[in-house]
Amino acid sequence: MPNQVSLSPHGPTVSDVVYGTWRMLDDDPKPSVDSLVARFEMLLELGITTLDTAEIYGLYTVEAGIGEVFKAKPELRDQFQLITKCGIDVPSDTKSTARLPHYNSSTENIIECTEKALQLMNTDRIDLLLVHRPDWFSSADDTAEGLQKVVADGKVLHTGVSNYLPSQFDLLQSRVDGKLVTNQVEISLLEMATLFDGTLAQLEEQRIRPMAWSPLAGGRLFDPKNKAGVRIRKCMDEIRRRYDGASDDALAFAWVMNHPSQPLTIIGTNKEDRIRSQASAAAIKLERQDWYALWSAAKGTPIP
Ligand SMILES: NC(=O)c1ccc[n+]([C@@H]2O[C@H](COP(=O)([O-])OP(=O)(O)OC[C@H]3O[C@@H](n4cnc5c(N)ncnc54)[C@H](OP(=O)(O)O)[C@@H]3O)[C@@H](O)[C@H]2O)c1
Structure with missing residues (x-):
């Protein structure tokens, strides 16, 4: 069962296995609100109390999908910690001024995304707001001001980043009054860059837990054409007896979670x-x- 843990020395308390909503509305047929309510209740029963979403998920539709669940069953909201991310703009009805995909982590866009997220998700606060990707065109001062403003206004309780290099994390941290509480990065047996580039070492040093996205490499681990995946699953066959016959996906999640930086893993299946x-x-x-x-x-x- 997932554990309740502190994401950083400055909070928040979250479950160490998180439910990711990127693919939440992808099933065909689209899930009904009732089936999503049942899924959220099942998550709570399993001890998964943290939801990860983003403005852009489902091409700007998933936050509203989460809001439908909280509208149908308002008592669910307070039982979850809600994480969302902002700053990716792609051409769409929602982003009518976007001529091409680009990043925007300016103060103005952070405030706008936050207000929209609150409204779409039928909530009065976001537990954790992450800058989705480094925006090379926004200064750290500009991004920091936006993060501080939404916290000062009580709309966001904690802030952090995603896909940042250690130097980018340090730079933004140097400009923000509060503490960044995580860096959400890709970690899996098939994507180990953060083990080698200092990302996980920096977080461990600061006792900040990383959040690991795509812990199954987006499903590539199970692709019979993926040679590394085939080797990994053969190895799992050899070791699983020591872990009560744990399944391949559980062992792959455990491999990420057993790194000493203690990453949280984000589930991507429905x-x-x-x-x-x-x-x-x-x-x-x-x-x-x-x-x-x-x-x-x-x-x-x-x-070596
Ligand atoms: N911060 C970022 O930039 C970023 C980027 C990407 C994702 N994320 C977050 O991370 C979450 C998880 O990412 P992800 O969806 O890529 O996670 P993932 O677990 O690596 O991949 C999910 C995919 O793996 C397949 N899968 C899961 N279990 C399987 C099994 N036992 N056997 C075969 N296939 C299996 C799923 O298929 P089925 O659906 O058929 O089960 C799904 O297509 C997202 O929901 C999102 O919240 C964040």
């Missing part, structure tokens, strides 16, 4: 049996040599 098995990963303590066996299987080489 399927109940998979959500259940991925939630179970929070209880798996991988043995050192099994963690390295999976590392080596992923790389296709022994450790």
Whole structure:
């Protein structure tokens, strides 16, 4: 069962397995509000109390989908921590002034995104607002001012970033009065860049937990044409007996969560049996040599 943990020394308290909503409305047929209410209730029953979304998910439709759930069953809102992200503008009805995809983490856009998110999600506050991607055209001062303003207004309780390099994290942190509480980055057996580029080391040093997106590499781990994925799953067959026969997806989540920076993992499936098995990963303590066996299987080489 997922654990309640502090994301950073400055909060907030979240579940260490998070439900991601990027693909929440992708099923065909589109899920009904009743089925989403049932899914959110199932998440709570499993101990998953944190939802990850973003302005752009579902081409600007997922935040409203979450809002429909809270409208149908208002008591659900206070049982979840709500994380959203802002700053990606792509041409669409919602972003009628966008001529091409671009980033915008200016003060003005952060305030606008926040107000829209509150309204769409039928809530009076966002527990954690993340800058979705580094915006090379906004100064750190500009982004910091927006983050501070939405916090000062009581609309956002905590702020953080996503897909930032350590130097970008340091720069923004140097301009923000409050503390950034996470960096949400891609981490999986098939995407280990943050283990090597200082991202996870920086967060561990500051006792800030990373949030790991695409912990199954967006499903590539299960692609029979993916040679690293095939090696990893063969290795899982050899070690799973030591973990009560844990499934491949649970072991892949556990591999991420057992890194010493203690990443939270974000679930990307809508399927109940998979959500259940991925939630179970929070209880798996991988043995050192099994963690390295999976590392080596992923790389296709022994450790250097
Ligand atoms: N900050 C960012 O820039 C960023 C970027 C991407 C994602 N995210 C967040 O991270 C969350 C998770 O990302 P993700 O959806 O890419 O996660 P993921 O778990 O790596 O990938 C989900 C995909 O894997 C498939 N899958 C899951 N379990 C499986 C299994 N047991 N066997 C075979 N296939 C399986 C799913 O298919 P089914 O649906 O058929 O189960 C789905 O297509 C998102 O919802 C979003 O909240 C953040």
